[in-house]
Amino acid sequence: xxxxxxxxxxxxxxxxxxxxxxxxxxxxxxxxxxxxxxxxxxxxxxxxxxxxxxxxxxxxxxxxxxxxxxxxxxxxxxxxxxxxxxxxxxxxxxxxxxxxxxxxxxxxxxxxxxxxxxxxxxxxxxxxxxxxxxxxxxxxxxxxxxxxxxxxxxxxxxxxxxxxxxxxxxxxxxxxxxxxxxxxxxxxxxxxxxxxxxxxxxxxxxxxxxxxxxxxxxxxxxxxxxxxxxxxxxxxxxxxxxxxxxxxxxxxxxxxxxxxxxxxxxxxxxxxxxxxxxxxxxxxxxxxxxxxxxxxxxxxxxxxxxxxxxxxxxxxxxxxxxxxxxxxxxxxxxxxxxxxxxxxxxxxxxxxxxxxxxxxxxxxxxxxxxxxxxxxxxxxxxxxxxxxxxxxxxxxxxxxxxxxxxxxxxxxxxxxxxxxxxxxxxxxxxxxxxxxxxxxxxxxxxxxxxxxxxxxxxxxxxxxxxxxxxx
Amino acid sequence: xxxxxxxxxxxxxxxxxxxxxxxxxxxxxxxxxxxxxxxxxxxxxxxxxxxxxxxxxxxxxxxxxxxxxxxxxxxxxxxxxxxxxxxxxxxxxxxxxxxxxxxxxxxxxxxxxxxxxxxxxxxxxxxxxxxxxxxxxxxxxxxxxxxxxxxxxxxxxxxxxxxxxxxxxxxxxxxxxxxxxxxxxxxxxxxxxxxxxxxxxxxxxxxxxxxxxxxxxxxxxxxxxxxxxxxxxxxxxxxxxxxxxxxxxxxxxxxxxxxxxxxxxxxxxxxxxxxxxxxxxxxxxxxxxxxxxxxxxxxxxxxxxxxxxxxxxxxxxxxxxxxxxxxxxxxxxxxxxxxxxxxxxxxxxxxxxxxxxxxxxxxxxxxxxxxxxxxxxxxxxxxxxxxxxxxxxxxxxxxxxxxxxxxxxxxxxxxxxxxxxxxxxxxxxxxxxxxxxxxxxxxxxxxxxxxxxxxxxxxxxxxxxxxxxxx
Numbered sequence: 001x002x003x004x005x006x007x008x009x010x011x012x013x014x015x016x017x018x019x020x021x022x023x024x025x026x027x028x029x030x031x032x033x034x035x036x037x038x039x040x041x042x043x044x045x046x047x048x049x050x051x052x053x054x055x056x057x058x059x060x061x062x063x064x065x066x067x068x069x070x071x072x073x074x075x076x077x078x079x080x081x082x083x084x085x086x087x088x089x090x091x092x093x094x095x096x097x098x099x100x101x102x103x104x105x106x107x108x109x110x111x112x113x114x115x116x117x118x119x120x121x122x123x124x125x126x127x128x129x130x131x132x133x134x135x136x137x138x139x140x141x142x143x144x145x146x147x148x149x150x151x152x153x154x155x156x157x158x159x160x161x162x163x164x165x166x167x168x169x170x171x172x173x174x175x176x177x178x179x180x181x182x183x184x185x186x187x188x189x190x191x192x193x194x195x196x197x198x199x200x201x202x203x204x205x206x207x208x209x210x211x212x213x214x215x216x217x218x219x220x221x222x223x224x225x226x227x228x229x230x231x232x233x234x235x236x237x238x239x240x241x242x243x244x245x246x247x248x249x250x251x252x253x254x255x256x257x258x259x260x261x262x263x264x265x266x267x268x269x270x271x272x273x274x275x276x277x278x279x280x281x282x283x284x285x286x287x288x289x290x291x292x293x294x295x296x297x298x299x300x301x302x303x304x305x306x307x308x309x310x311x312x313x314x315x316x317x318x319x320x321x322x323x324x325x326x327x328x329x330x331x332x333x334x335x336x337x338x339x340x341x342x343x344x345x346x347x348x349x350x351x352x353x354x355x356x357x358x359x360x361x362x363x364x365x366x367x368x369x370x371x372x373x374x375x376x377x378x379x380x381x382x383x384x385x386x387x388x389x390x391x392x393x394x395x396x397x398x399x400x401x402x403x404x405x406x407x408x409x410x411x412x413x414x415x416x417x418x419x420x421x422x423x424x425x426x427x428x429x430x431x432x433x434x435x436x437x438x439x440x441x442x443x444x445x446x447x448x449x450x451x452x453x454x455x456x457x458x459x460x461x462x463x464x465x466x467x468x469x470x471x
Numbered sequence: 472x473x474x475x476x477x478x479x480x481x482x483x484x485x486x487x488x489x490x491x492x493x494x495x496x497x498x499x500x501x502x503x504x505x506x507x508x509x510x511x512x513x514x515x516x517x518x519x520x521x522x523x524x525x526x527x528x529x530x531x532x533x534x535x536x537x538x539x540x541x542x543x544x545x546x547x548x549x550x551x552x553x554x555x556x557x558x559x560x561x562x563x564x565x566x567x568x569x570x571x572x573x574x575x576x577x578x579x580x581x582x583x584x585x586x587x588x589x590x591x592x593x594x595x596x597x598x599x600x601x602x603x604x605x606x607x608x609x610x611x612x613x614x615x616x617x618x619x620x621x622x623x624x625x626x627x628x629x630x631x632x633x634x635x636x637x638x639x640x641x642x643x644x645x646x647x648x649x650x651x652x653x654x655x656x657x658x659x660x661x662x663x664x665x666x667x668x669x670x671x672x673x674x675x676x677x678x679x680x681x682x683x684x685x686x687x688x689x690x691x692x693x694x695x696x697x698x699x700x701x702x703x704x705x706x707x708x709x710x711x712x713x714x715x716x717x718x719x720x721x722x723x724x725x726x727x728x729x730x731x732x733x734x735x736x737x738x739x740x741x742x743x744x745x746x747x748x749x750x751x752x753x754x755x756x757x758x759x760x761x762x763x764x765x766x767x768x769x770x771x772x773x774x775x776x777x778x779x780x781x782x783x784x785x786x787x788x789x790x791x792x793x794x795x796x797x798x799x800x801x802x803x804x805x806x807x808x809x810x811x812x813x814x815x816x817x818x819x820x821x822x823x824x825x826x827x828x829x830x831x832x833x834x835x836x837x838x839x840x841x842x843x844x845x846x847x848x849x850x851x852x853x854x855x856x857x858x859x860x861x862x863x864x865x866x867x868x869x870x871x872x873x874x875x876x877x878x879x880x881x882x883x884x885x886x887x888x889x890x891x892x893x894x895x896x897x898x899x900x901x902x903x904x905x906x907x908x909x910x911x912x913x914x915x916x917x918x919x920x921x922x923x924x925x926x927x928x929x930x931x932x933x934x935x936x937x938x939x940x941x942x
Contacts, residue, residue: 107711108819130715150660161658163667164635181908184884185817187632187849189621189671189892191905191930192912196667200660219717240578244601246690247755248719284718288762295755346656348579378658413655421660434662437652440919441663447918448911459662 003070003456005089006046010067014047014091017059022050022097033074033092037139039341040082040424045072045092052098054170054178054209061207062176064091064453071174072455073203075145076118078137080342081423083149083202087457093207095144101125102210109215110167110184115144115208131215134159137419138325144208149421150200154324157377158250158282159216161419163199168212171198173205174449184212197444202421203455205448219250219282221289224317227300228274228307232256235275236353238303239376242279243349247296251280251321252377256356259327259373266330267323272307277376278324280317327373328384335369335386339395343383343402345409346418352379355412359383359405366397380418381409407432427461474541474927476560477517481538485518485562488530493521493568504545504563508610510812511553511895516543516563523569525641525649525680532678533647535562535924542645543926544674546616547589549608551813552894554620554673558928564678566615572596573681580686581638581655586615586679602686605630608890609796615679620892621671625795628848629721629753630687632890634670639683642669644676645920655683668915673892674926676919690721690753692760695788698771699745699778703727706746707824709774710847713750714820718767722751722792723848727827730798730844737801738794743778748847749795751788798844799855806840806857810866814854814873816880817889823850826883830854830876837868851889852880878903898932 006014015023024030025047034042051057064071070090077084086092099116106129111122118140123132135146136153145151147169152161168182182188182195198205229235235254242249255263257273264271279296283289293310300308312320323330332340347355356372363370363385374381385401387394406416406429416422416429430438442460445452477485486494495501496518505513522528535542541561548555557563570587577600582593589611594603606617607624616622618640623632639653652665669676700706706725713720726734728744735742750767754760764781771779783791794801803811818826827843834841834856845852856872858865877887877900887893887900901909913931916923 105819105821107821109714110819150664152658152660156658160635161660163664164631177907179908179911180906181911183817183886183904184819185850185880185886185889186819187623187627187817187851187889188886189623189632189890190886190888190897191893191901191909192672192676192915193621193634193664193667193670194908194911196664199664201663205663217715217717243580244688245755246688246753282717284716284766285762288759288766291756291759291762295759346654346658348576348581348655348657350576350578379656380658409656415654415656415659415661417661418656418658419660422662426661430662433654435651436648437650437665438662440650440652440665443918444663444915447914 003068003088003090003452006069006091010069011047013063014049014060017063018049018056022052024048033094034085036077036079036082036084038080038082038425039339040085043085043087044089045086046089048092048094050094050097054172057093057172057207057209058176058178060091060093061172061174065174065176065451068451069453070456071453073144073148073207075116075142076140078139078141079145079149079423080344080420081417081425083421083423083458085424087424095142104129106131108184110212111215112210112212113143114210115142117143119143119146126215130218132218133165133213134216135162135165143211143213147199147208147211148202152419154251154253154375156375157252158248163196165214166195166199166211167214169195169198169208170210171206172209174451174454182212186214200421202423202458204445204459205454219284221283221286222314222317223281223283223289223293223310224312224320225279225293225296225308225310226271226320227277227279227305228272229305230274232275232356233353234304235277238277238300238305240349241299241303242296243377245295245299247281247292249279249377250282251278253278253324254374254376256372258371262330262334262371263323263327267319269320269323274306278320327371331371331384331386337388338386339389341385341398341402343381343385343405344417344420345406345414346378346380347409347412347414349379351412351414352376355381355408358408359401362401362404366401368398368401378418422459424458427459430461474539474559474561474923477540477562481540482518484534485531488534489520489527493523495519504565505556507548507550507553507555509551509553509894509896510810511556514556514558515560516557517560519563519565521565521568525643528564528643528678528680529647529649531562531564532643532645536645536647536922539922540924541927542924544615544619544678546587546613547611549610549612550616550620550894551815551891552888552896554892554894554929556895558895566613575600577602579655581683582686583681583683584614585681586613588614590614590617597686601689603689604636604684605687606633606636614682614684618670618679618682619673623890625722625724625846627846628723629719634667636685637666637670637682638685640666640669640679641681642677643680645922645925653683657685671892673894673929675916675930676925690755692754692757693785693788694752694754694760694764694781695783695791696750696764696767696779696781697742697791698748698750698776699743700776701745703746703827704824705775706748709748709771709776711820712770712774713767714848716766716770718763720750720848721753722749724749724795725845725847727843729842733801733805734794734798738790740791740794745777749791798842802842802855802857808859809857810860812856812869812873814852814856814876815888815891816877816885817849817851818880818883818885820850822883822885823847826852826879829879830872833872833875837872839869839872849889893930895929898930901932
């Protein structure tokens with residue numbers, strides 16, 4: 001039995017399950033749920049449903065499974081790789097109204113959340129408790145979406161990815177079954193780690209309907225440093241020495257001169273237009289932090305920095321990092337009529353400088369404009385490749401640069417995606433990255449979702465005929 | 472088809488696969504592989520094989536799978552919950568000779584290892600490179616065993632568990648198939664996280680034949696503090712405030728007065744016989760570390776400590792932590808003719824003081840002698856319950872204390888095992904801890920090991936008839 005669109009009779013059945021104000025087949029709603037923040041082409045669902053109860057999610061899934069209707073979870077649509085685009089139509093479950101912070105257990109450093117909670121809103125609520133949820137993908141992402149994509153960001157070098165902050169999940173499975181997995185203890189060796197199997201599975205194994213996440217203490221003191229280098233290589237060496245020193249930076253971001261130029265122009269930062277590291281350090285007291293920064297400076301000087309500025313107040317630090325977070329938007333604004341393909345790969349530390357050199361070379365060869373800014377401390381490289389929307393030849397060249405960058409990352413032992421997930425764009429690399437273990441991923445998919453209704457057309461390289469590959 | 476012992480004909484077939492000097496059915500060898508460091512009763516395998524090649528592991532597995540012979544992996548036999556005891560007989564694959572450090576990629580903070588590498592030997596090799604492998608279960612455990620049990624220890628509060636240090640695995644599956652999974656990049660969002668599915672699966676889904684692990688930079692400076700409190704409750708409050716402060720202790724261990732008394736007696740430490748925290752901090756410079764310790768002291772004083780001593784040189788610090796690591800052996804030595812049941816549970820931070828009070832109460836009620844020492848920073852409680860080997864009634868009371876402690880941990884949202892794994896002893900709690908998700912763990916087990924040959928009789932609460940529960 002293959003997957004099907006929702007027919008008129010089925011639409012009536014679904015309509016009876018959900019109150020009218022949380023059910024829509026309206027054009028604008030379908031359009032809004034046809035694309036994320038990526039360059040991937042839009043694809044509309046047949047219907048959008050906003051559940052607010054676990055039981056509603058289960059009922060819709062059970063019905064969809066029985067009728068072979070695709071179901072795709074939706075957070076806030078800020079994914080970067082087409083992850084939530086309903087490429088086979090069907091039902092989109094939009095979790096944005098299932099967004100209660102159920103409980104903050106301050107003394108346990110934990111919070112129980114519905115999947116639609118926006119992580120910045122959670123952090124706003126936590127502010128006065130001296131706690132925060134560290135993963136920070138930047139966009140206004142939901143917790144459910146972050147879990148789906150194993151999202152991460154600038155703070156991951158110190159604090160880890162979303163994967164490291166999920167303790168417990170309640171999952172609605174394809175059949176409509178509800179299971180709880182994980183523990184409220186901060187460590188466990190009990191049974192198979194289903195929590196981490198679900199994290200990063202992009203809604204293809206089940207849908208998160210509740211999560212218990214770990215929180216961290218807000219550091220008493222923050223310190224930032226902006227450090228310039230004569231070459232990307234020198235900056236790369238500095239990244240290595242800082243990591244080896246045990247200094248534990250809370251952010252270690254590398255920007256190429258093109259990015260610095262853009263940030264200067266838009267935000268008047270007045271930085272030297274050179275390869276630049278933005279660093280952040282956290283500490284329990286200003287004296288301790290001052291000692292940390294001293295050691296940082298020594299290392300930067302030893303590795304040949306040409307400029308070191310660490311005398312920032314909190315406001316100035318916020319301004320710098322806000323500019324860093326807005327780079328994606330700045331690039332779009334500065335190239336009117338253009339689209340952007342965001343490359344996201346991660347490689348071992350030693351492969352990092354060569355990777356940057358190679359992508360620069362590919363851009364030059366292909367005549368492609370691009371901006372390199374990256375979570376250097378994690379070996380996670382982003383390149384935003386820019387092209388006129390209608391320039392088909394240009395986009396062919398952009399895709400060539402992107403594909404060669406991913407191929408290069410894999411050849412160096414790295415991964416096709418550091419934090420954006422597989423979605424649509426990285427499916428074609430899955431066989432190359434995972435080899436025979438991809439078959440086992442597929443078997444797990446088939447175990448949890450035998451009819452293939454959950455976010456079909458994602459994660460695996462096989463196209464329309466999901467079931468064809470079920471061996 | 473049920474599992475079978477190795478018959479004479481099969482023994483001959485197996486003998487042909489492996490050179491004579493790495494194949495044994497000798498009594499002393501079988502006895503050595505019949506027990507780990509736990510109180511669980513011994514059970515002998517039919518044969519012990521020491522593979523040195525992946526291909527040998529695969530060949531044995533393929534033959535065993537076709538003939539329904541149990542296969543149990545063996546590291547160094549230091550597990551604490553009967554995890555590697557071959558309760559159904561069959562073949563033990565002892566990985567102690569497959570113990571090469573294949574490559575240390577210093578600049579990537581990574582090492583490629585065979586499963587039989589002892590983690591202390593790895594750290595010895597890494598010493599002059601300024602790197603180390605942080606998880607430290609204490610005993611001379613192998614990397615393969617640590618991956619099997621998701622081992623952790625005193626440094627986990629800062630550095631995490633084994634799970635957090637495994638980047639890439641080569642696994643031999645039950646059928647003899649070899650798969651590689653994971654990446655050498657330090658982060659990834661690519662595909663399902665099979666690596667973390669295998670970590671902690673106690674050799675029931677496949678056997679590790681190669682691993683790439685993450686390493687950390689050795690901190691320039693270490694600082695220890697020994698802090699005494701008038702009550703366990705006050706010590707618990709201090710643990711919470713330290714964690715909230717962002718001070719990031721590298722060890723945060725709680726010992727009850729009974730443990731301190733023992734350590735004083737055996738090691739002449741001269742500590743006050745009170746609830747005591749052992750802490751360790753790491754820093755990039757002595758000045759920075761001194762500032763850290765200042766903040767630590769303030770918090771300890773604020774939470775009511777009665778003694779604070781942080782003026783240790785490296786030698787003294789090593790002496791303190793060595794005494795801490797030897798507590799298990801000291802307890803055995805001081806109770807001749809006795810056995811020890813080691814309770815290992817983990818609970819949310821707020822449940823920790825009550826948990827300690829409850830276990831003390833249970834020991835008192837049952838007339839059971841016990842020692843409490845624990846990874847307080849992780850909410851991970853160990854209680855070593857001591858009883859005369861022949862005192863059957865005493866052991867019944869010991870088991871009652873242990874079972875009630877686990878039940879209490881689960882009732883507070885915690886886990887039946889923080890770091891020792893399920894093995895034999897925690898199987899009975901799996902249904903209570905995991906509910907319906909246990910069925911999904913079982914389905915995954917059946918997917919990877921349809922004939923149930925891998926470490927049978929472990930992990931799941933179902934006893935002899937493994938296949939009976941395969942639904």
